[in-house]
Structure formats: structure tokens, C-alpha cells
Amino acid sequence: MWDSLQQLSYWNWLAFGTLLLILEVFGAGGYLLWIGVAAACVGVLTYLMPGLPWAIQFILFGVLSILTAVLWWRRQRTAAKPSDQPGLNLRGSELLGRQFILHEAIHEGRGKIKAGDSLWLVSGPDLPVGSTIRVVGQDGVLLKVEACE
Structure with missing residues (x-):
């Protein structure tokens, strides 16, 4: 098992990111989107730095997953604004x-x-x-x- 972890390449991360993004399409509600983006970012970093140890790759993946999810959550909270049609779904x-x-x-x-x-x-x-x-x-x-x- 340790052998397979040491052989992680950018293709593994890009495939994992793609799989997460495909699963997101089937209705995960945004949860897998940012984890998939984080996996794709780690894939790009692994491509640019091929000697990156697997432990650093997993740490980057975890940090990027949390960072992207928190940043998106904060953006969504600040972007929420009151509706210009408050009675839209209040028939009557x-x-x-x-x-x-x-x-x-x-x-x-x-x-x-x-x-x-x-x-x-x-x-x-x-x-x-x-x-x-x-x-x-x-x-x-x-x-x-x-x-x-």
C-alpha cells in the first residue's frame, strides 16, 4: 500500500477530481464541487513539481478542500441580498x-x-x-x- 501511495501522479489527482465533479452533477448540492477543484489543483501542482511527496500532496488536498469550501461559503453569505420582489411566492x-x-x-x-x-x-x-x-x-x-x- 505504501508503494502505491509513493507512486501517486498528477493523473491520479486529476481523475479523482473529475470523478468528484461528475458525482457533483448528480446532485451533491455543492459539497463535492470544491473538493473536486482542490483535487484538480493538487493534480496541477503535482504536474509542476513531480517529486512532491505523497504526504505533502494529501496535506495540500486537505488544506485546499477546506480553504475553497470556506471561501465559497463566505462569499455566498456576503452575496446574499434581499429580494426586489419580496411577495413573489406569497400568493395573495x-x-x-x-x-x-x-x-x-x-x-x-x-x-x-x-x-x-x-x-x-x-x-x-x-x-x-x-x-x-x-x-x-x-x-x-x-x-x-x-x-x-
């Missing part, structure tokens, strides 16, 4: 503040409005059909409404 948030006519009366705190081509479940004070209401809040798919004067 665009209805807040708008006025509608009750489609079904609010009875025992529940009723329905028609917004566009959709019916929305609403909660609020008991009101008859045809009353004008304003959407004042949202709790999941339930819109909270109040009567308009």
Missing part, C-alpha cells in the same frame, strides 16, 4: 389594501370574495353578500378583511 399578498365585493356572505367569521378568476376564503365580521370589504391581512390562504364605509 398583492390583494392587501384592495377593496372587493363579498361573493359569499361572511357568516360566523368566514366568507368568500372573488379576486380576478379566483375565490378566496376570508375572515372578518359577519357581513351580507354584496358588501364592500378591504383586505387588511393574510394568514396562509385566509384573507383577513374589514368592512368599508
Whole structure:
């Protein structure tokens, strides 16, 4: 076994890096990407310095793996910025503040409005059909409404 470790060449590192990058394509979620890049870097260093001992190669591989992963993680954390469309996946948030006519009366705190081509479940004070209401809040798919004067 020690004999095979002493015979490591740049081809071994490049093959290992390629294998890790291929496995990353199948959905590792970014974990194998930076380890594969580190293996490829060690392969390039081994090509440039063919007499590099195997122990140094493994130490370089470990250090480069950790370094590339930490640098990418830090970059991702600093690059995160708030969305310019905060309500993108909050269906119904665009209805807040708008006025509608009750489609079904609010009875025992529940009723329905028609917004566009959709019916929305609403909660609020008991009101008859045809009353004008304003959407004042949202709790999941339930819109909270109040009567308009």
C-alpha cells in the first residue's frame, strides 16, 4: 500500500477530481464541487513539481478542500441580498389594501370574495353578500378583511 501511495501522479489527482465533479452533477448540492477543484489543483501542482511527496500532496488536498469550501461559503453569505420582489411566492399578498365585493356572505367569521378568476376564503365580521370589504391581512390562504364605509 505504501508503494502505491509513493507512486501517486498528477493523473491520479486529476481523475479523482473529475470523478468528484461528475458525482457533483448528480446532485451533491455543492459539497463535492470544491473538493473536486482542490483535487484538480493538487493534480496541477503535482504536474509542476513531480517529486512532491505523497504526504505533502494529501496535506495540500486537505488544506485546499477546506480553504475553497470556506471561501465559497463566505462569499455566498456576503452575496446574499434581499429580494426586489419580496411577495413573489406569497400568493395573495398583492390583494392587501384592495377593496372587493363579498361573493359569499361572511357568516360566523368566514366568507368568500372573488379576486380576478379566483375565490378566496376570508375572515372578518359577519357581513351580507354584496358588501364592500378591504383586505387588511393574510394568514396562509385566509384573507383577513374589514368592512368599508
